[in-house]
């Protein structure tokens with residue numbers, strides 16, 4: 001039997017007793033099909049590539065531009081691009097030396113709070129876990145120093161990048177490991193734009209599972225008018241196994257994850273995405289979790305899927321959705337107009353992924369009659385209380401249940417109506433308001449206009465609409 005003390009096990013076994021982008025930039029040699037040495041080579045026999053800008057769209061962008069592309073001047077945030085918003089996190093600062101954007105990524109242990117109640121010793125970057133984004137612009141030269149403050153070797157891979165092979169960051173394959181205490185220098189020119197990622201590529205199961213993942217946003221150098229948005233959010237999805245009461249993620253877990261995070265946080269600690277009515281919004285999802293793909297669902301709006309980690313999707317090929325599947329190793333951009341004020345749920349639609357601290361080795365208690373059971377067991381377990389027999393909708397119970405140290409409630413948080421929001425994990429809220437004082441200031445719960453909230457139907461309502469509860473039979477297929 002597993003020695004995990006899952007939340008579910010706590011409930012079911014009555015342990016209530018336990019106290020516990022790719023537009024090629026103008027450049028000499030562009031499109032001449034050169035190798036990295038700059039020497040023109042013979043094309044494949046029978047293949048006669050068109051030159052330069054006469055190339056069709058797809059072919060032009062396929063390789064992300066020539067390997068030996070000359071870098072272009074660095075661009076400052078707010079000047080050439082609108083910075084992304086990283087809820088619960090931030091972008092890595094940079095300096096510019098001789099036209100090169102220089103970043104310093106520090107891999108280190110982080111005492112990370114997933115929530116006010118749950119913390120664990122994770123591995124991350126510059127004091128953050130899952131919530132560091134690097135942001136740059138197509139054509140820029142970037143130099144990224146990676147200092148390894150872990151006790152073990154590592155390596156950093158630039159996921160989805162067109163770059164020289166020796167910069168690809170696969171430990172042992174394209175470079176020696178970054179040993180404990182060492183600082184390694186990566187340097188390349190950004191020959192593309194898009195929502196890319198970075199992560200450890202050494203002992204991946206352990207190091208990515210401990211938190212060594214991040215987003216890498218590359219803005220286009222010459223954005224089209226469609227690229228402009230009012231709000232541009234970066235959300236990294238991951239999953240963890242942190243058995244209740246333990247202090248470190250268990251990276252050996254393959255399927256049974258109990259902590260599901262957006263930018264390293266579980267709801268209700270996920271910061272809401274604040275928008276004004278009428279904003280054009282982009283959300284960039286990345287998934288570098290261990291095993292699970294996540295269908296991310298937005299309420300009250302539909303959106304277009306506008307980019308994959310491969311590339312921007314041409315306008316004519318973008319497709320409408322309300323749920324976008326973000327598989328492990330993928331990024332997806334979605335865009336929509338916030339045309340309806342309110343507090344709109346944004347969450348993974350796998351229902352087990354919006355529960356905190358779920359274990360899955362617990363007997364199914366739904367429908368079990370508890371009469372007499374508690375009394376029989378109380379002599380043995382004085383505070384015994386059967387739970388789970390009406391499902392996992394515990395409401396306020398979540399607040400009074402005794403928990404082992406270092407754990408979190410299985411469900412979300414009290415909502416604006418006093419009832420519990422029955423979701424945790426991969427759940428956040430897009431808060432759309434007609435007026436906002438600031439994009440950085442949570443406006444609180446949405447104040448619904450009178451008469452616009454689903455409330456208990458009155459007798460007058462029922463009578464008017466011909467619903468006589470005395471005549472309503474069950475199982476009759478509907479009585480109208």
Ligand SMILES: [Cu+2]
Pocket residue numbers: 292293294295348349350353426
């Ligand atoms: Cu999911």
